Amino acid sequence: MMGPDTAGGIGSLPPHDDAMETLVLTPSDHSDPLLFPSPSPPPPPPPPPPLYPISPTSSPSSSSFLDPPSYADVVFSPFDSPNSAAGARAGDDDGGGASSLRRGGSGGCGGGGGAAEYLWIEVTDPQKEQDPAAASAASLVSGSGSTYVSYLVASAGRDGSERRVRRRFRDFVTLADRLAEAYRGFFVPPRPDKSVVESQVMQKSEFVELRRAALERYLRRLAAHPVIARSDELRVFLQAQGKLPLPATTDVASRMLDGVAKLPGQLFGEAPAGYAAAPQDVVQPAKGGRDLLRIFKELKQSVAYDWGGVKPLVVEEDKEFLERKEKILDLEQQLTTTSQQAEALVKAQQDIGETMGELGLAFIKLAKFETEEAIFDSQRARAADTKCVATAAVKASRLYRELNAQTVKHLDTLHEYLGLMLAVSNAFSDRASALLTVQTLMSDLSSLHARAEKLEAASSKIFGGDRTRLRKVEELRETIRATEDAKSCAIREYERIKI
Amino acid sequence: MISTERSPFGPSGQNPRSPSENPFLTISVTDPVKLGNSVQSYISYRVITKTNLPEFEDSEKIVIRRYSDFEWLHDRLAEKYKGFFIPPLPEKSTVEKFRFSAEFIETRRQALDMFINRVASHPELRKSEDLKIFLQEDEEKMERIRTLEIGYFKKKPADLIQIFKDVGSKVSDVVLGKEKPMEESTPEYEKLKHYIFELEDHLAEAQKQAFRLVKRHRELGQSLSDFGKAIKLLGSCEGDSLGKVFSELGSKSELLSIKLQKEAHNLLMNFEEPLKDYVRAVQSIKATMADRANAFRQQCELAETVKLKMINIEKLALMHSEKHGEAEMEYKELKAESEEATRRFENIVKLMNEELVRFQEQKTADMGLAFHEFAKGQAKLANDIADAWRNILPKLEACSSSS
DSSP: OOOSOTHHHHTTSOOOSGGGTTOOOOOOOOOOGGGOOSOOOOOOOSOOOOOOOOOOOSOSOOSSOOOHHHHHHHTOOOOOOOOHHHHTTSSOOOOSGGGGGSOSOSSOOOOSSSOOSEEEEEEEEEEEEEOSTTHHHHHHHHSSTTEEEEEEEEEEETTOOEEEEEEEHHHHHHHHHHHHHHTTTSOOOOOOOOOHHHHHHSOHHHHHHHHHHHHHHHHHHHHHSTTGGGOHHHHHHHHOOSSOOSOOOOOHHHHHHHHHHHHHIIIIITTTTOOOOOHHHHTSOTTTSSOHHHHHHHHHHHHHHHHHOOOOSSOOOOHHHHHHHHHHHHHHHHHHHHHHHHHHHHHHHHHHHHHHHHHHHHHHHHHHHHHHHOOSHHHHHHHHHHHHHHHHHHHHHHHHHHHHHHHHHHHHHHHHHHHHHHHHHHHHHHHHHHHHHHHHHHHHHHHHHHHHHHHHHHHHHSTTOOHHHHHHHHHHHHHHHHHHHHHHHHHHHHHHHHO | OOOOOOOOSSOOSSOOOOTTSOOOEEEEEEEEEEESOSSSOEEEEEEEEEEOOTTSSOSEEEEEEEHHHHHHHHHHHHHHOTTSOOOOOOOOOOOTGGGGOHHHHHHHHHHHHHHHHHHHHSTTGGGOHHHHHHHHSOHHHHHHHHHHHOOSSOSOHHHHHHHHHHHHHHHHHHHHTOOSOOOOOOHHHHHHHHHHHHHHHHHHHHHHHHHHHHHHHHHHHHHHHHHHHHHHHHHHHSOHHHHHHHHHHHHHHHHHHHHHHHHHHHHIIIIIHHHHHHHHHHHHHHHHHHHHHHHHHHHHHHHHHHHHHHHHHHHHHHHTOTHHHHHHHHHHHHHHHHHHHHHHHHHHHHHHHHHHHHHHHHHHHHHHHHHHHHHHHHHHHHHHHHHHHHHHHHHHHHHHHHO
16 A cells, blocks of 8 residues: 555645755755864855755655755765865865875975965966067967067065065966076976967866966976975076066977077088087987987987997996886876776766756756646645655755866876876986987997097097197097087086986 | 565465455566577566465466566457546657666566556556456466467557548548537636646656756766776875875775765665656656547537437438438437446546546655655665764865874
């Protein structure tokens, strides 16, 4: 028997007609201190309707249904949105499990150890600007005219002095590149992407906002790095008014062209003197440079190493380093997997929230329909029940959405770490290429020595000494010296990177 | 699990079959078993009947039945009890692969159980002879009876003739320039028809969402489980205390995943299935409405024919033809038929009205229960999730403050 007629039991349900649109959640349970460490005042909601339990209308079989109080427990007013703007600056919103991943809060710039170099950094106020100089040329190429967006970068140094400069995205790119050059071997935090495609797809305002936030995060991370924070490049970036006085990065194409232009000269023109790599050039990795000859030489060296199994003169000896490298690679692997799973999780949560909402909507329609067409009391009762469930479902769906927003925020840290991994692997490759340079130079050196010896032997045989040959020997000797210099520079660089 | 067994009012077991005791008829459908060879395999169910009604031979009887047997019973009832809302059957399954999944078998079993019990608790349908045959005959006889009915054309000859007649009348209507065949169009009935059709749409939508919700629970459970595993692996890269925390997080995730899967199953059986059942019930009402339309048409047509016949007779009377007597006899027959048809139609109308009341009440009760289970399940799930995360918070706090 499906229970007695339900007319009697329904009367206890309070009418809930138009509360649908303005569904407000009861901020009932603030008693849980763990969830809200930061004393952010809860935004006061309008007087909420009492949270009523879904009373069992008809069925007798419910032996274990939950009592009203536990419902209130479940629907605690959750996610007072920590004021989003200042939230990044204020304390941590460390609710939720994954927070332990984020160490040291997102807002402060306190790097490890010692007084922070910069108290705070902010990127705000994106504005469109015209580029007067490159007007016509730029408009031909980019088609979007010569406008760009500049951002206001405000910072406060250790001494409390505040600076404000305007920077555009290109300046950030320059900063990143200069830092990468100057700090080879360090884990330099990666900068936000250029993302040409995204800027077309998204709404302009959305894209600008996203980029602004990303740039802010990037600067903060730089400031949090114990060494980079004190770097000249960063200081200049943050403080020099007007145009950024860092040398701009030339793009790859023009560099290659330069290199190609020099190559014939290198091969033929200076052949007698031999080719000596200038010491300062040696400091940079061959690949990015303009020196194609160097690139080829180093390529030859690495190939010889790989194929011939020729033992290089300076080998990667540091066992401990190798171990740690292994671990880091492993970590990167796991981070990637976890990051993927986190994304899947977020999607699943979003889906369930959506479906719950749609279910609620379907029920609302059903309830409305039944109420309108009701002939029997039982219908009206059923419609009322349906409406309750629908309301609850819609509420639940909204909660899911909030939950997801929180989850995304926290799990984002995973993605940040993944980005950091990129920096790490860059550092590794820097180290490897420095090593390669050293190796190349050493082999060059040894071959030069051999030539010098041969020449000397040859010249001593000829009576009287050929003047040209003598000169050649002299030049060779100079070359050797230069190369030795270069080599010692390279070794020093490598040692530096090792740390 | 919803059980629709009636609780026996009297002492159960071997009580003497005396009608003076509270009469009861308890049926349960259990124990699905796969039988037959691989090509023609099917599922059989055990149907257990306990009763003290004198119409039944034994107080307890167990028979083995399969889906086609239930179908047979349903069709017989539909033929003989026009005007009543026959309880709905679960659908035939068309997709081969799905036929033997555990979930499908379970939902079907539950639906069949509900079907047979509803028949048994319906004041009129329970008296049906076919029900008795179904509950009591041995399996061979049942198979014979069943296969008799399922010929190549499922419809019986009388039905075929009726179909031809319908077509004939439709054609003649068109030829004679009459409007479309008569349909009942009282305002109340129109309202009812409109209600039923719209109700079906709304219910179908709700059921679709409910089914999707079940799937979403499963998906969330799966991704939580994957996430937990990944986090654990990540933790193994870290140092000791931090690593432990990671693995705790991972374990919690996996635990919650299990809960989610359970809730998904619960949702399916106790929320989505009742909704589906509701949809089927509405479809069964539509079938009754079709019967009613048929009866109405027959009644109208016969009334027309009678009128024509009367005109004919008067003509013959005027002409003093010898066919007059014959015609009068035919007229009497037709009149009787017409009255019969009218009676049938009015019976259907009356029954439908009564059934509607019953239907609405029953549905309110059913849905009330389903909603309750839904809310209970969701609340419990949310509670469990909140608890799980809350429990792990202290450990996480400790770790992050110490690092």
